[in-house]
Amino acid sequence: MSGGQNFDDFSNGAAGLSSSNPAATYVMGRHFSSLAADAIMLASNPVRYNSQSYYGSLLMNPDLLGAIQQNGYIGSVNAALPAGAVNKAVAQAMCLMTTSRSYTNTSNPNGIGSAPYLNKTYTGTPVQILTALLADGYPEWSIDGQNDPFWNTSVNNSTGSAYSQVGAWFNACVSNPAYNTTTYPTPTFPAGFAGWVQANNWLIRTFAPKGTVTFGWQDNMWAIGSGFWLHQNLSTAQIAATFSTPVSTWLNTNAPGTISTTGTSAPDFFLFDRYEMDDSASPGAATLYNARSWDNFLSAIGQLSKANNNIPMMLWQIPGSHIPNTKETTPELFQGTAGSYVFSTAPVYFFGDGNLTSNLSNMIAGAASSTNANTAVGDYAVACGATAYNCLTPNSAYKQYLMEYNSLSNNYNWSIDNGKLSLAASNNVFAILWGGGNTTNVIKNFSNTDDHGWLAGKLIKYYANPTPVIPH
Template sequence: MRSNYKQITKTLAITGGLFLSACNGGGSANNGQNTSVTSGTAAPTTAVSTQRNTASTSAGINEWPNYLAMGTISQGLTSSEPISQKIDAIFTYNGANGNGDPGLIETPYKIYNMINMAKTIKQNTGYSVNPNIVEYQWQLSGGWNTEDVLNQDYLVKHLFNLAFLASTLQTDAYAATGTHGTILLNPDLLGFIGNTQREADIDALNIQVNGAVSQVSCMMTESFNFNNAPGCTYNWDKQPITTTGTVKDLINWLKGKTDNYSAGQAFSNCVESYVIKQCASKTANNQLPQFTSNFNGWIQAQNYLVHNYGPQVNLGWHMNISATPGGGWWVHEGKNAVTPYVNQVLSLLNHYSVFSGTYKPDFIYFDRYGADDYAGSLADNAGQTLVQNQATLYNDQDWDNFLQMTKQISEGLASGFGKPYVPVMLWQIPAAHIQTNAEKIESGINAAEEGSAPDYFFGDPALNSSLNNIADWINQGVGTLNSKYGLCAGLTASQCLTLNNFNWGHSDNGKLQAAADAHVFSILWGAGGFATAVWAIPGVSFPDNGWMANTLNNYYTNRKQPLN
């Protein structure tokens, strides 16, 4: 789940994952490719090849390290974030509002900011940095709606935003960052469908995919005369745009005239006011691949657009831990709860051919809900108020279940994917740690945020085996865990964390190896406003007095985990 960066309202604690409702799975379905016109006979209307680069690391992911990679949330602002911290990836949410900007042409300034941030870190550390951009094509994080796919204007703009993102990463990212970047598609969408039992509603949708893809192809490839075109001005004084060419030529011209933010705003206005209308009346391009006019076809169209305009850009589809009845509480029920959950998720993913269609993504990514396990108090970071929110307390068995889930789903998708497994990214994993009583809470320095993920994977030698030195406020604040906590129901935080005699103070790679065994190739830490990350960002991530950054420095120096 993605929260608004600028939200400062104190929110109620959210427990048990993103959704608390339900879903069941489905059977096989058409993979979204219309059999009347096959992609093999289609002539691409762009010079970019649709052929995917088959070179890969041992995890099957191009341009990612051959060890378990680490990343963090970022705003892409070199003036307010660390630029010398070794990191493999940074991520942010595309557009002005981070929710896919329904009904709008997204301003692309964040893409360029993230490329520049990755470039700067690479220059300072000597290591490639992969810019990851979250892109919503249908935003269901806030509840059910169909306008994103049934309103043709919205549909066209969403697909154009995706195609332009893929094209920009393809052409601009590699020289700056050492990678072509990664797109993280549609958080919460599939999980919401499963959780709320919307399969019948989804299957009944008539989505006019082919007309939208044809219009997007025109917008991406045609040459336009922007001189005196309606809405095509830039800067506060409305200077006229005086150039001709494609939309890519347009953004490059604007970037040569003004800053990234102003160029992005002008680009969005010009495409919205002029380009989209020029292509609306064009005859449909029947040489393009033809997709079924349903949800499966819509999925395939997105995969195709990324393959076509960003053939070396990696693409992932998202799945929640709350995609079945009861939300995410199953994770607290012990190891026997994993397989029933996995079976329902696999049924859902196979029903919509997400990983088995003609055009496939490169990986699947999971989050557990992007908030720290426990938020002790409304904290501020350098004068910026942060949202108080929390997920559920996880002990070692919960994280074991999480990894076993990823492994089973990854391998369960193998037959349709055409490889032994689908590579896995763990995303929006909260980086708050189990604080000791020696760590002091101080505004702008260290927030009262508790979590167990980094202690599970990396360990913390400051913790003793009985956890009798954890910060007092953790047990006091968490209190007695409720009945939904399964094996930990009725226990305190420290009792739950020590239930299985797990050594949180370990310094070995056992759990990092377990992640590699579960086909995880990267862990991206932090989330938009609810969680601790690798570094603190005013208004975005909580401060931890450098604990997570120091932990990763030790990881890179002494403990990098090879992939299988």
């Protein structure tokens, strides 16, 4: 729901039910099928390293929980999921994913005359057949496109007027969702959002037992309304009253399967992101974090964890850019433009940056501006206010704001390691995943900017002496 209200994932019928794509059919059944396929593929194809198997993780439905709580959608979501609806969609997915069938491949996307997969008959479940096709050299790019005749990414798995083979099998399962319920005894999932969450968990654990693929549900720091609460001077009790308790109560009331650690299908962890953007990208959306902001963040998720049986916490999509300074010879530039910078504080908060002076005297400072953070950087005029960035000094510049800590000016040293990874560990954080599609990452990919190895260097140094997690 990152783009606004959308209940398509809870619909499961003929064309016309999806608001975003009226041609889409049986969206919930397809969602469950895709999730099951992901779990099967991850569980059956671990990465081997140092004699250990690494299966990967599934991060569940980003922005869904936060959007439903923030906007009060839970009544509408529950109404979209009457009794029996979830089980019907689960049956369609189980029929598709567990039934063995045969497929003769006549597709030759690369035009290779002697391709081993050409005119060959494969037998198995859809994922087993796909695995065998790929093992024979069938091109992954075709499966990842909209026209592959076996399995593709188009709406309804169709190829023009026809369906892909997997699309045709799914249609058959809609008509007759039969599968072996002795081998796969299926719970009766309750009506409403809570039952839908349970079904997601059950599908993952059915195809990826504990000890293989891990998974967790994601929530947002803006679930209570906005993210500006993080930029206030708050006591531990105030953080609980403002964020941790309301979010924990909402989850346990409306989606207990996302946060519970008990039961055979329970998630392995819970996760929060910040925003999928660097701090400099959107100051009006509460993205300018100083050390107080990150302290509040860690305290809040630690409280939520401890209120829910110490469920492990992951930080996800954390912006990986850093504080620009005059000592850098290759700074991280916005769209490659000299004098325009990309910046964030998270990695400097956790690792420190010896290139900075203790008072940020060498922080980049352009022409003062209240509209262009990328060029102003240290001289960017922060929107100070009791419900925005709660600055000690009205009309603070960004550099001043970064130096504020514990209600004192000039009171934070960004040039050193201040022990914040240990603080994260004490709040049950076990992992930090850096960056995203548009956010500075450990490597440059897609449209994100290039930090010229700054974050990678920090992580290489960290792994030589990592911070231990807190066992429970």
